[in-house]
Structure formats: structure tokens, C-alpha cells
Amino acid sequence: MHHTPHIVGDVMTHTVIVVGPQAGFKEMVETLEKCKVSAMPVLEGDGRVVGVVSEADLLLKEEFRDEDPNHIEQMRRLDDLRRAGAVTAEQLMSAPAVTVREDATLAQAARTMALRTLKRLPVVDSEGMLQGIVSRSDLLKVFLRTDEDLAEEIRRDVVENLFRVSRESVQVSVVEGAVTLSGSVRDTALVPVATRLVRAVEGVVDVECDLVGPGVGPTRPPDAGSSL
Numbered sequence: 001m002h003h004t005p006h007i008v009g010d011v012m013t014h015t016v017i018v019v020g021p022q023a024g025f026k027e028m029v030e031t032l033e034k035c036k037v038s039a040m041p042v043l044e045g046d047g048r049v050v051g052v053v054s055e056a057d058l059l060l061k062e063e064f065r066d067e068d069p070n071h072i073e074q075m076r077r078l079d080d081l082r083r084a085g086a087v088t089a090e091q092l093m094s095a096p097a098v099t100v101r102e103d104a105t106l107a108q109a110a111r112t113m114a115l116r117t118l119k120r121l122p123v124v125d126s127e128g129m130l131q132g133i134v135s136r137s138d139l140l141k142v143f144l145r146t147d148e149d150l151a152e153e154i155r156r157d158v159v160e161n162l163f164r165v166s167r168e169s170v171q172v173s174v175v176e177g178a179v180t181l182s183g184s185v186r187d188t189a190l191v192p193v194a195t196r197l198v199r200a201v202e203g204v205v206d207v208e209c210d211l212v213g214p215g216v217g218p219t220r221p222p223d224a225g226s227s228l
Contacts, residue, residue, distance in 0.1 A: 006202045008109050009102035011141045012123045012132035018043050019053065021090035025061070028053055028089060041122040042093045047129045049122045051093030058092070060084040099124045102131055106139050106202060113139075145203035147174040154179060158197045162190055170211065177205030188213045 017035045019028055019042055031040065032055060039054035064084040086092035100109045100121045109121060113136060120135040151174045159170045163185050170183040179198050185191070188211070195209045 006106050006142055007102065008100055008104045008106065008123055008134050009132075011106065011138040012102070012134040013138065014132045016041060016122070016130060016133045018130065019089050020045075021050065021088065021093075023089040025058070025087050025092070028092075029058060032058070039120055041097065041130055041133070042089045042095075043130060049097045049099055049124055049128055049130050051089070051095035052097045052122065053089050053093045057083060057094060060092075061086075097122055099128070100134065101125070106142060109134055110139050142202040143177060143205070145177075147177070150174045150177065150179065150201060150203055153201055154181075154198055158194055158201075162194055162197065163187070177203060178208070179204055179206070180208045180210060182210040183212075184214055185211050186214060 017031060017037050017040050019031060019040050021042055021044065023031075023042075028040070032038065039052055041049045042051040042053055044050050060080050061084050064081060083092050098112065098116050098118060098121060100112060100123055102123055102125065112121060113119070120133055122130055123132040123134055125131055151172045154172050154174075159165065159172060159181075163170060165185065170181060170185060173180040173182070179201075181194060181198065191209055191211045194211065195207050198204060198207045198209075
């Protein structure tokens with residue numbers, strides 16, 4: 001994987017289960033069950049994403065099967081009532097589809113999912129053509145990065161670039177994604193900046209900064225056993 005910031009294109013799934021606008025209700029249910037997915041992009045003939053059909057959309061038909069909602073409930077859920085009678089993907093799908101670009105950061109994709117209460121997003125190019133799909137579990141892949149990989153990126157992109165010091169002056173320790181910076185730096189005003197930059201590295205779980213100014217001893221002895 002590339003160094004921070006990681007983008008959606010780094011973690012997305014390229015093989016996507018899709019349906020066309022005229023796919024029937026039963027066909028959609030069978031596809032979801034067979035392929036073990038919970039949602040599918042709906043594509044026009046040229047591959048453009050026009051909507052998404054999810055298990056929640058399909059369940060509307062069951063939800064309203066034997067229910068006679070009162071007038072207030074009908075007014076509040078007019079769209080759901082309409083889609084409960086749908087028999088094709090075009091009638092049932094959530095549209096326009098909420099999508100994300102390949103070059104979006106993982107943070108941007110996660111924010112979109114959280115704000116829209118979605119579990120996955122179709123990934124499209126600048127023309128709206130499907131390129132893949134990204135799920136919540138895909139976004140968590142960055143936390144599978146090894147401690148060695150994280151430490152190397154932090155040394156290279158934060159310590160050396162920000163402090164302009166040798167790797168021996170600032171020690172980077174990473175244990176289970178938790179980072180500790182220790183050692184001596186010339187400009188302590190940069191310490192909060194370093195903390196923010198390390199926290200922004202994809203895959204970092206927590207940051208503790210024990211950096212001090214020239215001639216000042218460490219606030220606590222570094223754990224030699226955990227240094228990478």
C-alpha cells in the first residue's frame with residue numbers, strides 16, 4: 001500500500017455484483033442471497049451508476065405487507081410506501097446513488113458513510129462509471145498495517161521532514177498501532193505538529209509524544225523492548 005494518505009482506490013473491491021434497472025424483485029433477492037452481499041449498484045447500459053438496491057430497500061415490501069399505516073405515518077413515509085410496491089430495480093432503488101471517487105481519502109469515504117448511514121459506497125470515475133465498491137470493512141484494512149510499516153513511514157515522512165534530524169535523535173516506537181515518539185529536538189514548538197501528523201498516518205491507533213528540548217532528559221525511560 002502507498003504511504004499516507006491512503007485513498008479509496010487502495011482498498012476498494014474491484015469485482016462488484018450489479019443489476020440493471022429492469023431486474024425483477026425476485027431476481028434481486030436471489031442475487032443478494034447467492035452472492036452474499038447486502039447491496040448492489042444499479043447500472044445503466046453504459047456502466048453508469050444510477051442507484052443502489054439494498055436489503056433494506058427490498059424489506060420494505062415485507063414491512064408493509066400486512067400493515068395499514070395511519071395518515072400521519074403515510075405522509076411521513078410516502079417514498080417507502082411507494083417503493084414497497086416496486087417490482088423492478090428502477091422502481092425500488094435509492095437514487096441518485098451516493099458514490100465516492102477512487103482518489104477520495106479513506107477519511108472522506110468514512111465521513112460520507114457515517115453521515116448517510118451507509119455500509120458501502122460504489123466507487124466511480126469522473127464520468128460516473130463504476131470502478132469498484134468500498135465497504136466499512138475495506139476502510140478498516142489500514143489498521144492491518146504492521147508496526148514496522150507504520151514506524152518506517154513516521155520516521156521518513158514526519159521525523160525527518162519536520163525536525164530535519166537523524167533517526168537516532170528521535171526514536172519511533174510502535175506497538176499494536178500505538179505510537180510513542182521519544183528523544184530530543186531543537187524546536188519544541190513543532191512537537192504538537194508532530195503529534196497531529198503522526199495521528200493522521202493511516203493505521204495509527206494512538207500517539208504519545210515524549211519529545212523534549214535540547215539538554216533535557218526524557219520524561220520517562222523509553223521501552224527498549226518495543227522500539228522498532
